[in-house]
Amino acid sequence: MVSRPLPGPPAVPRPPSAPDPVPDAAVPAPAPSLERILYGPSGLGTAALQLIPRIPGAEPEAPEPGGKPAPGDPVPGLYFHPVPEPDPVRVEEVGRRIREWAVDEVRAVPPEWEDQFDGFSVGRYMVACHPDAPTIDHLMVATRLMVAENTVDDCYCEDHGGSPVGLGSRLLLAHTALDHVHTTKEYQPAWCDSLASDAPRRAYASAMDYFVRQATPSQADRFRHDMARLHMGYLAEAAWAEAEHIPEVWEYLAMRQFNNFRPCPTITDTVGGYELPADLHAQPAVQRVIALAGNATTVVNDLYSYTKELKSPGVHLNLPVVIARREGLGERDAYLKAIDVHNDLMHTFETEAAELAAASPLPSVLRFLRGVAVWVDGNHYWHQTNTYRYTLPDFW
Numbered sequence: 001m002v003s004r005p006l007p008g009p010p011a012v013p014r015p016p017s018a019p020d021p022v023p024d025a026a027v028p029a030p031a032p033s034l035e036r037i038l039y040g041p042s043g044l045g046t047a048a049l050q051l052i053p054r055i056p057g058a059e060p061e062a063p064e065p066g067g068k069p070a071p072g073d074p075v076p077g078l079y080f081h082p083v084p085e086p087d088p089v090r091v092e093e094v095g096r097r098i099r100e101w102a103v104d105e106v107r108a109v110p111p112e113w114e115d116q117f118d119g120f121s122v123g124r125y126m127v128a129c130h131p132d133a134p135t136i137d138h139l140m141v142a143t144r145l146m147v148a149e150n151t152v153d154d155c156y157c158e159d160h161g162g163s164p165v166g167l168g169s170r171l172l173l174a175h176t177a178l179d180h181v182h183t184t185k186e187y188q189p190a191w192c193d194s195l196a197s198d199a200p201r202r203a204y205a206s207a208m209d210y211f212v213r214q215a216t217p218s219q220a221d222r223f224r225h226d227m228a229r230l231h232m233g234y235l236a237e238a239a240w241a242e243a244e245h246i247p248e249v250w251e252y253l254a255m256r257q258f259n260n261f262r263p264c265p266t267i268t269d270t271v272g273g274y275e276l277p278a279d280l281h282a283q284p285a286v287q288r289v290i291a292l293a294g295n296a297t298t299v300v301n302d303l304y305s306y307t308k309e310l311k312s313p314g315v316h317l318n319l320p321v322v323i324a325r326r327e328g329l330g331e332r333d334a335y336l337k338a339i340d341v342h343n344d345l346m347h348t349f350e351t352e353a354a355e356l357a358a359a360s361p362l363p364s365v366l367r368f369l370r371g372v373a374v375w376v377d378g379n380h381y382w383h384q385t386n387t388y389r390y391t392l393p394d395f396w
């Protein structure tokens with residue numbers, strides 16, 4: 001069956017002589033019908049029709065001027081939706097099973113990193129992001145991948161011995177755990193053995209093995225594509241770090257569109273036990289909504305991890321740092337501008353998701369859009385509440 005094409009995104013390229021970017025006031029607010037389209041009907045007797053539980057009155061309170069956020073408070077002025085507390089029974093069970101997998105099954109977490117592993121609270125993260133997962137097994141698919149992705153980032157790129165030097169080679173070989181090598185009988189065994197040779201590859205290989213058993217072939221292929229995008233983003237970030245280059249803000253945002261959480265929300269259908277068909281997923285309007293959502297989630301990381309990254313050796317690029325350096329703003333003003341960038345991305349995501357849902361109200365499209373939207377909310381919740389890992393700057 002050939003499906004009806006979905007509406008295309010607005011033309012993005014802007015000629016050099018185009019007018020200045022749209023001022024804040026003109027950024028479209030989320031469509032009023034968004035709640036109904038993405039979250040289902042409200043009112044008496046409709047609870048069962050709401051796939052995603054959402055707390056009404058989602059706008060955060062703006063703090064009084066000078067009001068300091070307490071640990072666990074959201075970034076003041078950030079546009080986000082609070083989520084209900086993730087189911088504690090699921091959180092505990094996912095936490096128990098993922099520890100067993102990470103520590104014993106794939107040996108990705110040596111004893112000296114176990115505290116950090118627990119502090120990451122991946123069970124709480126994934127239960128918050130996937131409230132529609134039908135079973136713990138479905139949640140585990142997302143949780144293993146999340147841990148594997150962070151193992152690669154930590155061990156190859158960042159905190160646990162990572163370095164930009166030689167990163168291309170390490171990433172390419174690890175990527176083969178997701179996108180297998182098909183070679184001659186002579187060389188195949190050496191590749192097979194390589195998959196067990198370090199923690200990142202053991203974690204990728206095992207997490208992918210579980211994932212492909214749950215996913216359709218096109219979902220698995222979608223994931224491989226998203227992971228290739230991620231690895232390309234890591235490489236650009238590493239190249240800039242090696243050259244001590246500070247990119248332009250738009251260049252940074254382009255890199256961060258690839259070095260991005262995108263592979264996590266885009267498995268929402270696999271984790272939910274259904275499929276957004278490949279021809280719908282590939283539609284430009286769907287791709288744009290996914291990219292906007294991924295970019296908002298990743299700028300959230302830049303905001304919450306700002307102080308952690310200021311403490312790391314050298315200059316760790318994130319949006320406030322790049323805005324400060326490239327636009328000559330002070331640290332506080334640059335941070336506040338990064339909040340505006342996030343809020344614009346969120347509003348545009350929500351507006352365009354609502355338009356897409358209205359134009360193409362197919363059950364799989366609607367459920368996928370809800371899944372992405374709730375992943376965005378759960379991701380914010382996790383960053384906000386992870387006081388083990390993140391602390392807000394002293395700007396208020």
Ligand SMILES: CC(C)=CCC/C(C)=C(\C)COP(=O)(O)OP(=O)(O)O
Pocket residue numbers: 146149150153230259260261262263264298301302305
């Ligand atoms: C889970 C996943 C696909 C991660 C890929 C990219 C990534 C590690 C992030 C978007 C998080 O950013 P960052 O490396 O800055 O993480 P921390 O700030 O160290 O938590």
Ligand SMILES: [Mg+2]
Pocket residue numbers: 301302305306309318
């Ligand atoms: Mg960060």
